[in-house]
Amino acid sequence: MSFKKGVDPKVFRAIQNVDMQQLSECTEQEIRPVLPCLVRMGLISPLDTSKKCTTMKVDILTIVSGMELVNSIVALLSIDFHRLETEVKKEQQLRQKGVTLQNDSILIGNLSNTSMALEYERSDMTRRLSILLGELLYVQSQIQENESAETSSYIKPSELFDNDIFAEELSDIICIALAELPITLNILTITETLLHLHNGPAIVCRIVANFPDCFREVCTYLIQTGEKQEESKLSMVRASAISLLCKMNPSQALSIRSKCVELCRMPALAITLSLEHNQNGSDDGDMVAFISGLLLGNDQTIRNWIALFIRTGQKKKGEISSNALQQLRDELLRRLQIIINSSAEGQLVDSLVASPPSNSKRKRST
Template identity: 55%
Template sequence: MNRQKIGVASSDSILIQSLQNGSALEFERSDSTRRLRLVLSEILAITSQVREQQKSSVKSSELFDNSVYIEEICDVLCIALAELPAVLNVLDIVETLLYVKHGPEIICWVIANTPDCFREVCINLIANGERQEDDNVGGKTRMQAISMLCQMNPSQALPIRAKCVEMCRMPALAITLSLEHATRTLGGDTEGDMVAFISGLLLGNDQQVRNWFAMFVRNSQKASKIDNIFVWLSVFPFIQICMLAKLSERKWESHTSLQLCRDELLRRLQTIILFSMDSQLPESCVVEASALLRLYCALRGIAGIK
């Protein structure tokens, strides 16, 4: 595997002094104790950069930027957290790791070795997230890290989603976790609770939650152009209800949580239509179809989806 060009460290650290070579090469040649010092030195340096610059961007690190060292770095971090609990706080370490190149992967590795702090770490990541996601690198990395943690521990995905709602933070993550849950249950007796979940956000009694999610939908739409192509779908002629699903196919928004949510709802609606023969809806689909109609009306009327 090719490695980045090794340079000479520009300054000394409190933990490591007089580096003859760059931190990556020094890490490769050092014993376990010195490796621990090198990793902690890099962590402290990155933490200092984050506090000084206050920007959500990936910090350059000769050691952490090399994927070849990830496994060994993770081992060192896990040992350090286990042996120095009074000095190192796992929550602070995880926050710092968000700013390194392979941060989410390293975070998952660390939490896999300290599973008892899984929930605490996820809640802290959510608490430090934004009320409404923006497009900066830090926000995307934070969401990626939590999503990967929940993929590693699927049973905690829905409780973590509930925390997003409780704190009114990271709505895109809540949608992403719902979609991943639907994917895991696809083909089973149920297909997740996407429809019920979003309906609860928009039609529930909590005004703060309703405003929070409606603002997310509006902001997500403002971030992209408005397409002129709409899909008009009508069903239920037997009860004289015309269901209008105004869904826009936006290629430039195809990877956002909102568009993925649109795609999932459209897929469910198309599935219902396939079961409708001669404009007659089977009894087995009535409840699901009614729930979809209710959700589309809420998205249109409350969240202003287009």
């Protein structure tokens, strides 16, 4: 099965609302990204022993019972996480001391006689989990070391993550590790690390699908750590991750757009989210009102921010800002053309004219 980038909105909504009926109607391929969450919910002993909870567990096990991949996740849940946590903490301390050689890893060990991909492939689940966490912590140390180096490559090479064949299982392992080691592993730190790896945005999307309560937190973090004006590879990857998350949870797309405006960061993303929302909606959306509010609003900081985005988009052709600006222009021209075509003999149709609020108040009062 190929690595599916993105999660179906109905699956995310079902996980978020714990709607087993909705999940039971989904296909195996649609459920695949949230399998770690489902298996863990079905096997871990809950604190709630009510009949409703018991019934839900039975429903979950019924949904996943026919899937062969469940066995590998069950094997993950059988690992001694207390011992693993101790090793992870030692690894973190080692990396904090400035040890950045991969072969010095406590979790991975010395791989001088073999490749990491081969070692991973022939190992059991316990060893695979150790190798993956060791690789993530190693990449994390590389990021911190090269944080100020502008010439460093944003996407880090990795034998594990560069192979799409491992992507499904890597996502599963990370989800289980985050669930079982919540104090040692931080979802935001893991998210930042994954952005520097192949398939990073897609894996981040899967992680959030398995931890739906973290959706807002992860999106806010991605925006806060983004650029004020998207001018680098860094912003492109972040925008890709946020876009996947908003496609998975489209009801929050405009809320995430508002966060971009509030923080005055990633304007091209804000425009793109608006365009995608308008395409998915049944009406024309609020694109004109949104852009007018940015350009003509009372907040000088926001006006300067969007004005700089427009100037940058006009100068740097082919960049993220330029592409988003062109898409915005095309959309506004399309709407203008609709208005012109609907205006016979130069008269605007009443439905295309928004009455001022003051007029409507006067009419109601008479």
